[in-house]
Amino acid sequence: MSAAVHSERPALLVTAADLAPQALALLRDFDVVYAGKSPSDDDIARLCKTHNPEAIIVRYGKIGAQAMDAAPALRVISKHGSGTDTIDKVAAQARHIEVRAAVGANAAAVAEQALALLLACAKSVPHLNTRMHAGHWDKASHKSVELAGRTIGLVGLGAIGQRFARMALAMDMRVLGYDPYARDVPPGIEVVNDLDTVWREADAISLHCPLTEDNRGLINRDTLARCKRGVIVVNTARGGLIDEAALLDAIQSGQVSSAGLDSFADEPMAGGHPFQGHERIVLSPHIGGVTSDAYVKMGVASTENVLAVLRA
Structure with missing residues (x-):
């Protein structure tokens, strides 16, 4: 963790290494301070108190009122990515601190990870790989799922959801999309006005929406019961x-055939989590947006957001 820096240049805190x-x-023109991995x-609050940054670029950890109050010079909190749920936006607004996101900077990376997880589930890639390595x-006994002609339901049609939709359309899938905030949705996506249509008609569901208090637990016992039996669930959001x-119970009952998951309620996932070792759950450690290309795109975009606020 960085030591105190004495300089006339403004400080910028990066919640990463x-x-x-x-x-x-x-x-x-800034003294860049790193908070560590x-x-x-x-x-974070301690570094804010020591360095009084004018800006924070958020990669890991959370930014709440404690950190904001420790940095009276703070003017902007910029997310190194598209999801701002780790930033207390209500507290920021009350303190006249702008919150920005690097929207679209990791769209290609996350959409590709969602597709990889969907294909891994449909084609049983991890399970068959394990079986083959065991001899x-x-x-003669295995049958995979053919995705062409089947329906994928997307919850969220932002930059990531739309990019994933184009991939699914290229595989001759029918694409349903739900997003009450989406504008200028490209052709080929059937936009629906209610989630019940997604639950009822989708053979696979992929989540591409931000987390809010209104949609927390969106996939639950009730919504899973309304889905087609054998639905595939993918979450890179x-x-x-x-x-x-609820998801684990649905997988064990066969209501959900398999799930591909890149994000979890508690991260990092602790050892002994019930998802671990389940042959029909494909896991990755929230690395959908972690590619060498996205690393650069998100870094530059989050920095440009900082500069846009500070130079306004």
Whole structure:
């Protein structure tokens, strides 16, 4: 963790151990302070008190009122990504601190991860790989799911959801999309006005929406019961969108055939989580947006958002 810096240049706090060189090149007029790989709320607040940053770029950890109050010079909190649920936006608004997101910067990366998880589930890739390495040959007994002609239901039609939709359309899937805030939806996506249509008609469901108090636990016992039996569930958005106990029960009962998950209610996932070791749950450690390309795009976009506010 960075020590105190005494300088006349304004400070900028990054809640991580690094930032892309292309982003740092834009921050030559700032003292950049790093909070480390996994900063706690107290760590961040302590650094805010020590350095009084004018801006925070958020990669890991949460930014709440404690950190904001510790940095009276703070004018902007910029997310190194598209989801701002780790920032207390109500507290920020009350303190006249702007909150920005790098919308679309990781769209390609996350959409590709969602597609990878969907295909891994439909084609049983991890399970068959394990079986093959153990010396088995399951050709006579295994049947995968063909996605062409089947319906994918998307919850959220922002930059990521729309990019994923184009991939699904290229595979000859029918694409249903629900997003009451979406504008200029490209052709090919059947926009529906209610989630019940998604639950009822989709053979696979992929989540691409932000987490809010209104949609927390969106995938739960009730909504899963309304889905087609054998539905595939993919989540590269936020873990809080899914009631994990309900999803596990639905997988064990066969109501959900498989799930591909890149985000979880509690992160990092602790050892002994009931999802671990389940052959019909494909897991990745919230790395949908973590590619070398997205790292640069998100770093530059989040930095440009900072500069847009501070130079206004």
